[in-house]
Amino acid sequence: MSIRVVLADDHRMIIAALRSMLEKESDIAVVGEAGDGAVLLEVVARTMPDVAVVDIAMPGMNGIEATRRLLAGHPRLNVIALSAYSDRRFVLEMLNAGAKGYLVKASAGDELARAIRAIAQGQTYLCPEVAGSIVEAARGRTAPAGSASANLGRREREVLALLADGKSSSEIAARLHIAVSTVEVHRRNIMRKLDLHNVAELTKYAIREGLISP
């Protein structure tokens, strides 16, 4: 039985090219096309495909948002992200949105069919260009952007702990091998983010969060 695929991209030429490539594959059937996020939702609802190949940069609702909604409505759907760009942020955003695969358009020619098959089986498929970024992200080098409300950076957490411990700015600076002025900026940012106004509040927060022991 063929894998049923929906293609979404705002450029007709791209869709035409992808379709013609996939038509050669006997186990893949293109069952729908969409030019933007809204149409995509509707097409998926209508055709109930196995895999959706979604371009990130679509007008109106972009691919990331569309992916989230699709998966919210159709949890068993597998989404492959398609993008002209390999920027790691795109990759992470799409993966966070629930996509299982990421392809760079220019290399799609060889890999699209393979990716679809892999995804259909529940695997993850990342083209080589983006795989490296993911590895780095896995290693914790890339900080995820905006999720929790009190989102302190790594350094900020370190400074917070020392502040709550009663250390002065120069002591903190010496400890962390950074400039005193840098410590001051971190302190200010921490106060802003946590809406704290003095050391007492700061200490309470630190205890609450388990950064220091009472």
Add this chain to the structure above:
Amino acid sequence: MHGIACGLVSAQDAMMQMLFPRLGAKSFIAGVFAILAAAIAGVGYLVFDYQRQSISRDAAEHLSVVAELRAQQVASWMSERRANARMQGRHSFLADEIGRWLKHGAVEGDAAAAIKSRFAAIAESYGYRTVTLVDAEGYPLLSTDQPPEINAAEYRAAAEVMRTGNVVISDFHLSANKDKREPEIDILAPVYAGQHDASPVAVLVFDIDPETSLHALIESWPIPSRSAETLLVGRDENRVRYLTDLRHQKDAQFNLHLPLDQPDLVEAMGLAGQQGVVTGVDYRGVKVLAFLRPIPDSPWFLVAKVDSAEIYAPLQMRAGITALVTAILILAAALTTIAWARARREREEKLQRANTELEERVKSRTADLEKLRQELQALVAVQESFQEEERKHVARELHDELAQKLTVLKLQIASITSVVTARDPGLTRQIQDMSSLLSEAITAVAGIAANLRPVLLDPLGLVTALHELVEEFSERTGVECEFSVHPADLSVDDGLAMPLYRIVQESLTNVARHAQATEVIVSLYRDPAGKITLDINDNGRGFSSVDQSVRKSFGLIGMRERAAMLGGEMKIHSQPGVGTSIEIIIPAG
């Protein structure tokens, strides 16, 4: 005069600067005028004084000449009379006759009559009033006057003649004639019976009416004068006795006595021994200039005097002229001073007006400039946003038109690759090359487009784009760079996103290029009211605030304009050796 005044104003400034930097202009002008007026007045007075003294000298000289002349005349008259009297007493027929008569008893008779008629002849020819013969005891024997009389003074004088054998001229006195007391002078001469006798036998007394003899000599003044006169004065115990008729007071002769102790009375001065030129008052109490000269061999004094008023009369006119000229000069000085002060004031006013005008112009020019600056700022802002729009448009075109087509091309090549290589394996390489070339082209186009507009910005928003920018920067430069944002879901309007991104991009470029920092923190914060604060802090070299070249080269000026364009402001703090912080504040709304 105006020209002089203008010239003076310039000179005055130079002088004032040099001499009296603190003195007010008004007091300076007043001072100069005062000095000038004083100088003119002083010169005027000196001229006047010189003239007065010159007149004085001339008058004194004139008086002295006259006095000298008259004194000489009096002296010579006296010596002539003395000689004559002596001759009568010794070397004359009269003396012989008198000697004989006395020897024969001195009786009345023809001899006496003959002597008397000789007396008359002598009196007439020599101008004597009376001639009297006095014997050795002082008893008057014969006279032209009947009866022969002598007074006490004549008696004493006769005794002196008898004793000394000298001719004596008596002082002025009133005549012995009781009816007519007239001033007279006696000349007493010893009579010698024989020419070679040693002692006299009798005394001849010749009375002279000084009026006829003496006065004519001295009373006339050589040149016409209103008040000048010469007088002869003598001492009468402690009084001045006027011996000649006075010009200004008739019948004063002998009748006017003035005390000797009046110090400014010129006649008294003479009798006190003073000689030469003196000033004082005369018998009338009128101020005079006088020349005092003693008559030698006599107790008398000659006074040649002239009223001060008369000699100084021409002086008055001259003084008047001098005063007038002085007044005119002072007036001219005053007018010049006034013109000077006025020119000065005009100049000050002109200066003031020019100043005010200048200030006005500067003010209006500054206002114009301010307006222009604001317009320029607005223009720059509009231009900036146009540019960004343009770039956005071009980037999109590149992506949509070019990149996509190239991608499609690559896809199509990929799709025919297997068919072609199956049919003609020799083309495999060529097809691979084509594919590679296309990949490069796609990458190149993507790069160009990314330079024009950051790829992440529109799809993913400012916060994500900044995260990526900061991380890329960190990885590229090795500088520890952090991005701190709050709230985490902060999003900004499209119009704000690109400029803020650019600001951060440029700041990081600056840090990389100049700061030599090891830590950079980019913070984006929106407060509950909606005010957005973006700041970039580094721990680098910093720069001092006076370092204008830094500001220019770092594009800080442009950044400030960008911030202003967004309706916000930019603050920079930098401390050399500590670090730099750039803060952008965009108010809510």
